[in-house]
Amino acid sequence: xxxxxxxxxxxxxxxxxxxxxxxxxxxxxxxxxxxxxxxxxxxxxxxxxxxxxxxxxxxxxxxxxxxxxxxxxxxxxxxxxxxxxxxxxxxxxxxxxxxxxxxxxxxxxxxxxxxxxxxxxxxxxxxxxxxxxxxxxxxxxxxxxxxxxxxxxxxxxxxxxxxxxxxxxxxxxxxxxxxxxxxxxxxxxxxxxxxxxxxxxxxxxxxxxxxxx
Amino acid sequence: xxxxxxxxxxxxxxxxxxxxxxxxxxxxxxxxxxxxxxxxxxxxxxxxxxxxxxxxxxxxxxxxxxxxxxxxxxxxxxxxxxxxxxxxxxxxxxxxxxxxxxxxxxxxxxxxxxxxxxxxxxxxxxxxxxxxxxxxxxxxxxxxxxxxxxxxxxxxxxxxxxxxxxxxxxxxxxxxxxxxxxxxxxxxxxxxxxxxxxxxxxxxxxxxxxxxxxxxxxxxxxxxxxxxxxxxxxxxxxxxxxxxxxxxxxxxxxxxxxxxxxxxxxxxxxxxxxxxxxxxxxxxxxxxxxxxxxxxxxxxxxxxxxxxxxxxxxxxxxxxxxxxxxxxxxxxxxxxxxxxxxxxxxxxxxxxxxxxxxxxxxxxxxxxxxxxxxxxxxxxxxxxxxxxxxxxxxxxxxxxxxxxxxxxxxxxxxxxxxxxxxxxxxxxxxxxxxxxxxxxxxxxxxxxxxxxxxxxxxxxxxxxxxxxxxxxxxxxxxxxxxxxxxxxxxxxxxxxxxxxxxxxxxxxxxxxxxxxxxxxxxxxxxxxxxxxxxxxxxxxxxxxxxxxxxxxxxxxxxxxxxxxxxxxxxxxxx
Numbered sequence: 001x002x003x004x005x006x007x008x009x010x011x012x013x014x015x016x017x018x019x020x021x022x023x024x025x026x027x028x029x030x031x032x033x034x035x036x037x038x039x040x041x042x043x044x045x046x047x048x049x050x051x052x053x054x055x056x057x058x059x060x061x062x063x064x065x066x067x068x069x070x071x072x073x074x075x076x077x078x079x080x081x082x083x084x085x086x087x088x089x090x091x092x093x094x095x096x097x098x099x100x101x102x103x104x105x106x107x108x109x110x111x112x113x114x115x116x117x118x119x120x121x122x123x124x125x126x127x128x129x130x131x132x133x134x135x136x137x138x139x140x141x142x143x144x145x146x147x148x149x150x151x152x153x154x155x156x157x158x159x160x161x162x163x164x165x166x167x168x169x170x171x172x173x174x175x176x177x178x179x180x181x182x183x184x185x186x187x188x189x190x191x192x193x194x195x196x197x198x199x200x201x202x203x204x205x206x207x208x209x210x211x212x213x
Numbered sequence: 214x215x216x217x218x219x220x221x222x223x224x225x226x227x228x229x230x231x232x233x234x235x236x237x238x239x240x241x242x243x244x245x246x247x248x249x250x251x252x253x254x255x256x257x258x259x260x261x262x263x264x265x266x267x268x269x270x271x272x273x274x275x276x277x278x279x280x281x282x283x284x285x286x287x288x289x290x291x292x293x294x295x296x297x298x299x300x301x302x303x304x305x306x307x308x309x310x311x312x313x314x315x316x317x318x319x320x321x322x323x324x325x326x327x328x329x330x331x332x333x334x335x336x337x338x339x340x341x342x343x344x345x346x347x348x349x350x351x352x353x354x355x356x357x358x359x360x361x362x363x364x365x366x367x368x369x370x371x372x373x374x375x376x377x378x379x380x381x382x383x384x385x386x387x388x389x390x391x392x393x394x395x396x397x398x399x400x401x402x403x404x405x406x407x408x409x410x411x412x413x414x415x416x417x418x419x420x421x422x423x424x425x426x427x428x429x430x431x432x433x434x435x436x437x438x439x440x441x442x443x444x445x446x447x448x449x450x451x452x453x454x455x456x457x458x459x460x461x462x463x464x465x466x467x468x469x470x471x472x473x474x475x476x477x478x479x480x481x482x483x484x485x486x487x488x489x490x491x492x493x494x495x496x497x498x499x500x501x502x503x504x505x506x507x508x509x510x511x512x513x514x515x516x517x518x519x520x521x522x523x524x525x526x527x528x529x530x531x532x533x534x535x536x537x538x539x540x541x542x543x544x545x546x547x548x549x550x551x552x553x554x555x556x557x558x559x560x561x562x563x564x565x566x567x568x569x570x571x572x573x574x575x576x577x578x579x580x581x582x583x584x585x586x587x588x589x590x591x592x593x594x595x596x597x598x599x600x601x602x603x604x605x606x607x608x609x610x611x612x613x614x615x616x617x618x619x620x621x622x623x624x625x626x627x628x629x630x631x632x633x634x635x636x637x638x639x640x641x642x643x644x645x646x647x648x649x650x651x652x653x654x655x656x657x658x659x660x661x662x663x664x665x666x667x668x669x670x671x672x673x674x675x676x677x678x679x680x681x682x683x684x685x686x687x688x689x690x691x692x693x694x695x696x697x698x699x700x701x702x703x704x705x706x707x708x709x710x711x712x713x714x715x716x717x718x719x720x721x722x723x724x725x726x727x728x729x730x731x732x733x734x735x736x737x738x739x740x741x742x743x744x745x746x747x748x749x750x751x752x753x754x755x756x757x758x759x760x761x762x763x764x765x766x767x768x769x770x771x772x773x774x775x776x777x778x779x780x781x782x783x784x785x786x787x
Contacts, residue, residue, distance in 0.1 A: 175753050
């Protein structure tokens with residue numbers, strides 16, 4: 001027999017879940033909660049094998065509850081969000097499974113089985129690969145400061161390194177001197193440049209200026 | 214026609230009007246006055262000359278009375294005693310009295326004695342004109358009953374002769390008159406020069422009847438009247454001539470006295486008029502120029518400046534801009550009012566952004582948390598009631614469940630479009646990832662995204678919202694206007710500044726284009742949002758080069774709750 005606790009602030013959803021779980025002979029619903037703090041207390045008290053938690057609940061959200069109870073109960077997050085970011089966040093907090101609310105009844109029952117067995121379960125749109133890809137995406141987003149320069153900033157860096165002033169650069173790129181100043185300030189901040197000497201050094205290092213004339 | 218030209222026109226008209234009125238009044242008051250004065254002084258001078266002539270007559274009359282009322286003279290007419298002439302009327306006496314002619318005439322017209330100055334004794338004849346007159350009954354001879362002398366001019370071949378005729382009476386003044394004593398003085402050029410040197414005017418006596426009189430004469434003769442035998446005529450710019458009609462012994466017009474004088478009064482008046490005109494025109498000109506300059510500097514230039522600033526603000530849509538307020542007057546008050554209105558507008562605009570965001574959040578939450586959950590409940594209910602039903606019922610339940618799925622999906626998308634919940638739940642980065650995926654799938658525009666310092670970092674909710682909306686709006690503009698299928702988005706968090714750059718290498722736009730259409734609303738919306746959180750926005754677009762939008766927001770990372778989970782590693786390790 002697998003003991004299950006249901007926490008969802010929506011009565012209809014809870015009722016639907018309960019009638020689904022009750023229809024399974026090897027499941028037993030040991031408790032229901034409609035609010036975050038109540039759910040936390042019940043889980044700590046009843047220690048159900050599986051806690052089915054709504055991601056967003058008043059009082060305390062599912063993620064925060066997970067962070068506090070993942071050691072005493074396997075957590076299956078029930079969510080409307082078909083978004084990797086939520087899945088990752090849930091997994092980081094200690095959840096064992098992430099099931100979308102529009103999953104079929106069978107999928108939900110299967111998920112509870114898998115999670116109760118101590119394994120990870122992710123709803124059908126998600127896979128370990130998708131999660132890895134997302135994590136990779138977040139990581140590759142981080143850049144070397146020089147890589148963060150925009151095309152415009154690179155053009156301006158080149159021209160500044162060549163010794164042109166803002167007015168000349170503005171005329172050359174047909175933009176206003178004010179805009180040039182904004183770009184210069186931005187690139188100086190990105191590259192942590194404080195003087196023309198810093199800028200020249202960087203330009204030489206990046207091959208924008210020849211070492212010897 | 215603008216205000217400046219209108220005012221210039223009005224001032225010019227006023228100037229011309231002023232000059233006209235002043236010159237007309239000068240002409241109608243001063244000029245006649247000067248004319249009158251000049252005329253009066255000329256008449257006075259003529260009268261002075263006439264006075265001198267009158268003196269001549271009086272002195273002659275006195276001289277004649279001296280001789281005519283004496284027994285000796287009374288007797289002489291009968292006796293013709295040369296002794297008497299020797300004693301009383303010697304040449305030296307007559308020369309001393311400046312008497313040119315002297316004659317004793319009997320009542321019958323017989324000439325008893327004639328003396329003409331400067332003539333030899335044998336030539337002692339009366340001038341023809343006078344000799345003709347001497348006959349009984351002529352007014353020039355005194356009758357027996359006459360006791361008074363008479364005088365007057367008589368034209369002669371020698372020149373104008375001033376004649377006095379007196380009855381010869383006894384010393385006691387009794388009559389009857391024994392005859393007539395005539396004395397005369399020739400007003401020849403010497404005499405006239407003498408008078409002229411006394412009155413200090415050149416003068417001349419012209420005969421009244423001339424064969425070819427000068428034009429001025431004719432004019433003068435026409436203006437003489439019985440009461441006023443004096444007239445003046447301005448002969449030239451510098452000369453004024455006075456004329457007086459002189460009658461002869463018998464009262465007929467005989468001579469015209471001509472007195473020439475300078476026109477110093479006229480010249481003075483010309484000078485005064487010139488001075489007044491100049492002063493007036495200069496004054497009016499100065500007044501006009503000063504009025505126009507004052508109006509231009511104090512009002513027009515400032516109205517223009519104010520208008521320009523208002524137009525700029527209106528066109529640029531920068532509601533944080535203000536018009537210049539640098540003085541304290543009515544115009545400044547207008548400027549202050551405009552600034553007040555701008556302030557209200559700005560506040561309203563901010564409020565609009567806030568309300569819009571708040572409403573979106575509320576509706577998104579309502580859709581997601583309430584309607585979405587209810588639909589989920591419905592679906593679960595449908596699913597759980599499906600078992601142990603007939604084939605037919607199961608089929609319709611499957612259909613109902615599919616419909617519920619569809620509904621759930623739609624409500625979820627609607628909610629996320631309004632406001633992605635991950636923005637509140639998980640932060641900017643997941644929300645951006647979600648938006649890029651959705652944006653690309655809807656528009657086909659690929660997003661090259663790079664970031665630094667965003668992973669696992671949360672900022673103040675309004676900063677995250679602003680950043681998200683900026684990226685959203687900028688990408689919408691790319692999809693709408695740039696005609697490219699690639700855009701780059703860069704979000705960096707460095708030193709408390711969150712900088713967002715959205716670039717495309719598309720069509721770009723010029724400043725003019727930016728002010729029209731949907732793009733403006735998008736750009737203004739961005740400006741509003743950025744201004745609301747105290748950030749800055751730089752929009753850099755060149756037709757043909759592309760568009761770059763740089764936004765910098767003040768953003769401090771918010772403290773995160775403890776992540777403390779062992780699972781961390783297993784997950785992030787991937």
